[in-house]
Amino acid sequence: LQRLPSENQHILVTGGLGFIGSHTTLELLKANYNVIVIDNLSNAFKVVFDRISELAQKFHSENGTKMPSLRLHQHDYRDTASLRPLLEEYQLPSRWGTPKSKIAGVIHFAAYKAVEESIRHPLKYYANNVGGLIDFATTLGDFGIKTFIFSSSATVYGTLATSGLPLKEELCVHKPEEYTDDAGVVQTAQPGSTGITNPYGRTKWICESILADLAESDPEWTIVALRYFNPVGCDSSGVLGEDPRQAPTNLLPVVTKVMTGEYTQLQMFGSDWDTVDGTAVRDFIHVTDLARGHIAALSTANEGRLIENFRTFNLGTGCGNSVLDVVTTMEAVSSKPIARKEADRRPGDVGYCVAVADRSREELKWKTEKSLKNACEDICNFLHVSGLTPQQSS
Numbered sequence: 001l002q003r004l005p006s007e008n009q010h011i012l013v014t015g016g017l018g019f020i021g022s023h024t025t026l027e028l029l030k031a032n033y034n035v036i037v038i039d040n041l042s043n044a045f046k047v048v049f050d051r052i053s054e055l056a057q058k059f060h061s062e063n064g065t066k067m068p069s070l071r072l073h074q075h076d077y078r079d080t081a082s083l084r085p086l087l088e089e090y091q092l093p094s095r096w097g098t099p100k101s102k103i104a105g106v107i108h109f110a111a112y113k114a115v116e117e118s119i120r121h122p123l124k125y126y127a128n129n130v131g132g133l134i135d136f137a138t139t140l141g142d143f144g145i146k147t148f149i150f151s152s153s154a155t156v157y158g159t160l161a162t163s164g165l166p167l168k169e170e171l172c173v174h175k176p177e178e179y180t181d182d183a184g185v186v187q188t189a190q191p192g193s194t195g196i197t198n199p200y201g202r203t204k205w206i207c208e209s210i211l212a213d214l215a216e217s218d219p220e221w222t223i224v225a226l227r228y229f230n231p232v233g234c235d236s237s238g239v240l241g242e243d244p245r246q247a248p249t250n251l252l253p254v255v256t257k258v259m260t261g262e263y264t265q266l267q268m269f270g271s272d273w274d275t276v277d278g279t280a281v282r283d284f285i286h287v288t289d290l291a292r293g294h295i296a297a298l299s300t301a302n303e304g305r306l307i308e309n310f311r312t313f314n315l316g317t318g319c320g321n322s323v324l325d326v327v328t329t330m331e332a333v334s335s336k337p338i339a340r341k342e343a344d345r346r347p348g349d350v351g352y353c354v355a356v357a358d359r360s361r362e363e364l365k366w367k368t369e370k371s372l373k374n375a376c377e378d379i380c381n382f383l384h385v386s387g388l389t390p391q392q393s394s
């Protein structure tokens with residue numbers, strides 16, 4: 001199958017103005033893909049679109065290359081009435097009635113993602129994250145758009161994360177899957193409950209199952225589920241930061257609000273976990289590394305290099321850092337103390353969650369290059385560029 005060079009490929013990105021979506025949209029444009037962003041601005045600001053465009057224009061003018069097209073479809077991805085006319089615009093003439101599209105792939109970020117909120121409002125999460133996916137994939141299929149990168153999450157590992165077992169993709173499968181264990185013995189992983197601790201995580205697990213069944217039913221689909229660990233940091237320009245419309249619940253944006261004085265102190269949820277310093281340990285991955293993981297997944301899928309037409313990948317560094325590590329790293333980088341206090345554990349939390357990232361390194365030819373320190377430096381730079389705090393001391 002003749003593959004178009006990326007500069008002729010159009011990629012549809014839902015939630016493309018969100019934290020991870022915006023950084024991925026920027027990396028797609030830098031990699032010469034044309035991008036159509038679908039975003040309803042429920043958790044993002046329109047100005048992010050302008051920032052992405054400026055950064056991409058600057059990159060291409062500095063490199064003497066042509067700026068690909070960037071377009072915003074400001075609607076909810078579930079609004080099929082507005083989605084169908086948009087997809088019609090990219091239809092190609094097709095023989096024998098098989099629909100063909102100029103859209104070479106879809107990256108689906110749009111979803112609700114706050115663990116605690118999902119515990120209080122599960123139906124809202126199932127309607128958007130699961131119900132929305134079913135209608136969206138149905139419409140894409142009608143237009144012959146069948147390369148699909150799904151934004152999943154390490155939360156699908158549930159309590160497996162603290163079982164001490166290495167968090168490999170084989171632990172958490174949707175069909176019986178053979179793999180070779182560390183002793184070199186061929187094992188068969190069985191689908192089953194992974195002890196997920198919250199509705200948000202269950203929506204991601206259910207979506208993966210739906211997509212696995214869809215791929216099984218129709219070999220024309222090529223589907224990749226990317227299981228994010230903990231995305232942090234921001235683009236090194238300082239222009240594109242994490243700027244959610246809604247109050248943040250994730251660690252780094254909360255630490256950022258303590259640094260700007262908007263919050264008085266950080267509550268560290270749990271100091272009695274079975275970890276190096278009692279605070280929880282996570283795999284903090286720089287959002288630019290994460291975005292580049294999507295480009296790697298897209299080219300692997302588009303070049304027909306996926307081992308099977310539904311495949312899950314961990315996107316993490318493979319290294320763990322504790323909540324306290326994050327606080328002390330940010331204090332060292334910013335030369336500013338961060339007020340914090342120990343608090344009770346948060347419902348739905350686990351004490352340890354770190355990726356085994358072998359599969360994405362071997363099959364996507366991708367690995368992380370940035371560190372937690374880089375992420376903290378980039379956040380300080382974003383605050384400085386935004387005029388929110390003085391530049392960090394050199």
Ligand code: WQD
Nearest residue numbers: 113115153155230249250251254267268269280323346349
């Ligand atoms: C990390 C650690 C908190 C805030 C969640 C989702 C996951 C993904 C990333 C979407 C935990 C502690 C946090 C605070 C704290 N989301 N913390 N004080 O819970 O690991 O993962 O976000 O894909 O799917 O589950 O991330 O950043 O919320 O928390 O002590 O004010 O920081 O208890 O141990 P989490 P997080």
